[in-house]
Amino acid sequence: MTGKAQARAKTVEAKAIATEEIEASERAHLTTPTRLTGAEILWATLVGEGVQEVFGYPGGAILPVYDALRKFPIRHVLVRHEQGAAHMADGYARASGNVGVAMATSGPGATNLVTGIATAMLDSVPMVCITGNVSSKVLGTDAFQEIDITGITLPVTKHNFLVTKAEDVASALRQAFQIARSGRPGPVLVDITKDAQQATAEFNFEAAKPRSYRPHPMLRVEESGLAEAAELIRNAKRPVILAGHGVMESGAMEQVRTLAERAQIPVGLTLLGIGGFPATHPLCLGMMGMHGESWVNHAIQEADLLIACGMRFDDRVTGTLSSYATKAKKIHIEVDPAEINKNVKVDVALVGDLREVLEELLPRVSARDGSAWLKTIEASKGAVAVRDIKNLPDSGHLYAAHVMHDLWRLTGGNAIIVTDVGQHQMWEAQYFHHDLPRTLITSGGLGTMGFGLPAAIGAKFACPDKEVWLIAGDGGFQMTQSELATIVQEKIKINIAIINNGYLGMVRQWQEFFYERNYEATPLVSPDFVKLADAHGIPGRAVRKRSEVEAAVGEARSNPGPFLLNFMVEKEDAVYPMIPAGSALHEMIRRPERDPLEELAGDM
Amino acid sequence: MLHTFVSYVEDRPGVLTRVASLFRRLNINIISLTVGRSEREGLSRMTIVAEASSEAGHRIRASLFKLENVVDVDDIAQAPAVTRELALIKVAATPQNRAQIFDLVEVFRARIVDLTTESLMIEMTGVESKIEGLIEILREDESRILEICRSGKMTMRRGHHVSSVLKAMGKGAEEAAEEAEESVSESETA
Structure with a gap:
């Protein structure tokens, strides 16, 4: 071991001991109500929510929070630009399935988060962004680095909070975590004024627990819908499963696989659905849509039944809606009622958590012979694969x-x-x-x-x-x-x-x-x-x-x-095949037989 | 078609923006919006009237429910309901033509709520067409109307319609969810 490495090992050890001590006292905060500053309450609440890393960038309006960080067992990752903090929290959430946390100061720090928040919103990624803001006494006066970040992020968050009192910090944060991860996940922003960070309040983690999550009142999985879906699956000659991001968000990989295998239904994936069904599985067709392979899109266009699982018929997936899968009946299994019939009109809507819905549907689905349809699709791969x-x-x-x-x-x-x-x-x-x-x-x-x-x-x-x-x-x-x-x-x-x-x-x-x-x-x-x-x-x-x-x-x-x-x-x-925007799913541009763009040594 | 939504929302800063912003995002113009306290403490009741395609109703309602501060949403659609609007109309009135206006007010079952030497104020409650009717008659004399203030529509379903979500709010969450579902099916079958 080099001297440097030894030194590092020692610091790590010392840190571990310190962390243990801190953790012990930290846990005490969680069980015994204690008087803390808003800044301390923030970290204590994050610890209570199981957060280990925060991606952030300090600044004036969030300095009390940074000052309190050393007392808590959380690793802060200093980014180089706040957009990076938001994307890191996003990447963290996508890789782990847990809520990612980003932190920034007021004004430009907060606005720099916006692109990252919007990215998470559009892909339903659970994330909590914490911003500092100027003191509540000067809110709305255009104080230095003051910006209305809750106003700015209103359309790109699932919800956001403006916290102006230390006693509201814990409950707002806990609610933010609950909202971020529940139902269809998404980003939540908590904007905390500087005076709320500095003031003290009683911290009681248990008491700050939000009232239990109320599922969207329009979720509906009815007996008749399940029976109808099962009937459609039984009678389908050319069914295709469309697997989206919801497969992973809901943890329904096994259920989708069981459905596909039992009923011998091929599976097409959206871009975000990739990984939700094994690519090397014989029933996997691969990615659908604008740059999907021809056999996937042809299968969808020829299908007589589409079973959409946790996907939202994005325009990059459907092409022109008027010519999309016109021969197919559609079953849509989706957790967000606002997605039903938004782009594509469906015949059966099962509105609920994908895994739960499939658990209910699977007992009604029996083995079926899908070989003829699978053979047709397999045959359509032939010429294309050679040109690959x-x-x-x-x-x-x-x-x-x-x-x-x-x-x-x-x-x-x-x-x-x-x-x-x-x-x-x-x-x-x-x-x-x-x-x-x-x-x-x-x-x-x-x-x-x-x-x-x-x-x-x-x-x-x-x-x-x-x-x-x-x-x-x-x-x-x-x-x-x-x-x-x-x-x-x-x-x-x-x-x-x-x-x-x-x-x-x-x-x-x-x-x-x-x-x-x-x-x-x-x-x-x-x-x-x-x-x-x-x-x-x-x-x-x-x-x-x-x-x-x-x-x-x-x-x-x-x-x-x-x-x-x-x-x-x-x-x-170029990326081939390609469906030009506004074209039907089967009207694709193919890779030319002999690529005219291929450069030869002499061209360089 | 014209959609009417009745929504219970938390009575706190920013909630109106969230609701209004949802319609803005969908590029739907709100024709009328009334907000006031409801029978439940801490909750405001909104009546939102908007012009949108017939299929849009489902998505608007589902999207409203996705807002954290929205507790209940009812799509009135064609269900039997009572809709009223309040109007305050200030008209120029001299001792010469006052009597004529008093007669009009009588016919329309409106009330005079303020009277000065040059003007008087009419208060009228009713359906939109009735209020429009009074305004039209008053406009026969061009210079007569000085100001109009209209509340926008307020709508309530006829008959027994308990907002069970609200009732359940004081109870356990599971019950609340159950009752919310019931209320949804109620409003959809009604």
């Missing part, structure tokens, strides 16, 4: 698809993959096969570029023993690349794969297809990412050929600390 880029002979060119495929192969599919938004995200969804839930973390609804790096940090904190890979484009990575320093400061191990094509690739692809190749504002100059990593003390290397991928990935994985790989991929490759 991963099967192309190695011509020396590096395609992003190669990187995804090889990463999947080399990690055994066991890593947690966090993506940014854009082409690489779709390639990941197509070529990395996820068998396990919560192994793909990606911004679906809001499509937030810059999500990847901070979300990967959050995921690593949630699952410190798992291998975490960030896959990001050169565009999105630059939006939040400052969080590289957070990785270093927190000494965490994340592998970073940048899919570098010198363009804002997905926008360029739209320009190529729909704007006559007018590449306005999409060519992108980037720093040398390997040098950038080096400036942070993070090793890295550039990869230019497919033959180099395996060794590079191996080097990154075996490196004890973080590692960055800059994959210089084909510049003008």
Whole structure:
């Protein structure tokens, strides 16, 4: 052991002892009512709610809270920008299934959280954001760094609170946790004025417990609905299960699998549904929608029954609604009554928690022979799979698809993959096969570029023993690349794969297809990412050929600390197939037989 | 079509914004909105009238229920209900034409609640069409109406309709949930 390591071990030990002591006194707070400051109540309540990490950034209006932090066994992760804090809390929540917590000061600190809150809202991720605000005496006077953050975040939170008294801190926070994780999960913001942080109040964790959660009064799973659903399943010739994010949120992986296996129904996945049903399962069709494979979308268009499980018929999944699955009856199992008949009119709505509904439905579903339909789908894969880029002979060119495929192969599919938004995200969804839930973390609804790096940090904190890979484009990575320093400061191990094509690739692809190749504002100059990593003390290397991928990935994985790989991929490759926005699900653009964009050595 | 929602909400700052914001988000114009205290302490009752497609009713109600401060929502739809509006109308009135206005007020079963040398104030309660009718007659003389203040619609279902959610609020949560469900089915079958 080096001197440094010994010193570190000693501090860790000392910290552990200190933590134990703190914990003992801390637990006392939870059982015996004590007089504390609002700031202390905040931390004590977080401890009581089981929070271990908070991602945040200090500032004037939240300083009393930061001052009290040292007394509590919570690890604070200092971010480089508050958007990063929100995405980290989000990534933490998606990877663990627990509530993620982000913290920021008033004014700009609070507004910087907004993109991250909206990201969590659109993807139903449980998160609690805590902001400081100016003293309640000057609220509404445009005091320094005062902003109406509860007003700003009203449409992008499930609920938010303005707390102006120390005695309300614990109950508001506890209610925030309950709201965030209950029903259809989502982000909740708690804005606490500085005087509420400084004042003292009686802290009683038990007494601050919110009244028990009231499920949405319009949840309804009726006997007749279940019977009708079972009847539709029994009589269907061409059924498809559509599995969404709700499968994981509800913990219904087993139930969906049982339904699929028992009734021999193939399963299509939404982007956020990936991992909810094993990709390598024979009944798994893969991702549906705009960049879904042709056989999935054709199966949906030809289906006579769709069983939608915890998904919301997003426009990226349905294409034009008027021509979506017109031959199919639809069963919608969904926890949010506001989603029923929102985009697609359904024949049977079972409104409730997916797992509970399936538990009730499964006893009514008996084994059926689905072989004819499965064979039809299998046959439709034929020609497409051959043209698949991963099967192309190695011509020396590096395609992003190669990187995804090889990463999947080399990690055994066991890593947690966090993506940014854009082409690489779709390639990941197509070529990395996820068998396990919560192994793909990606911004679906809001499509937030810059999500990847901070979300990967959050995921690593949630699952410190798992291998975490960030896959990001050169565009999105630059939006939040400052969080590289957070990785270093927190000494965490994340592998970073940048899919570098010198363009804002997905926008360029739209320009190529729909704007006559007018590449306005999409060519992108980037720093040398390997040098950038080096400036942070993070090793890295550039990869230019497919033959180099395996060794590079191996080097990154075996490196004890973080590692960055800059994959210089084909510049003008496109994500195929693609359904243009506003087209029907079967009207897709296919990868050309011989890619006219394929560069040859002489072109370089 | 015209939708009428009756909603019980917590009586605290910001709740009105949350309700109004929901309609704003759906790009639905609120035609009329009345809020006041209800029979339950700490809860306000709202009557919201909005123009939206016939299918929108379900989603609006479901979305209203998703707001943490909303305790109960009833979609009145075509159910038998009493709807009233209150109007205060100030009209210019001189000793010469006062008697004529008094007659009008009598016919419309309205009341005079303020009388000065130049003007008088009419208070009238009734359905929208009746109030519109009085205003129309008063407008026959162009310069006569000085101010109009209308409350917006207030609606209550006819017959026995206990808001069981509210009643249950003082009870155990499970009971509350059960009764909430009952109230939902009541309002849907009614």
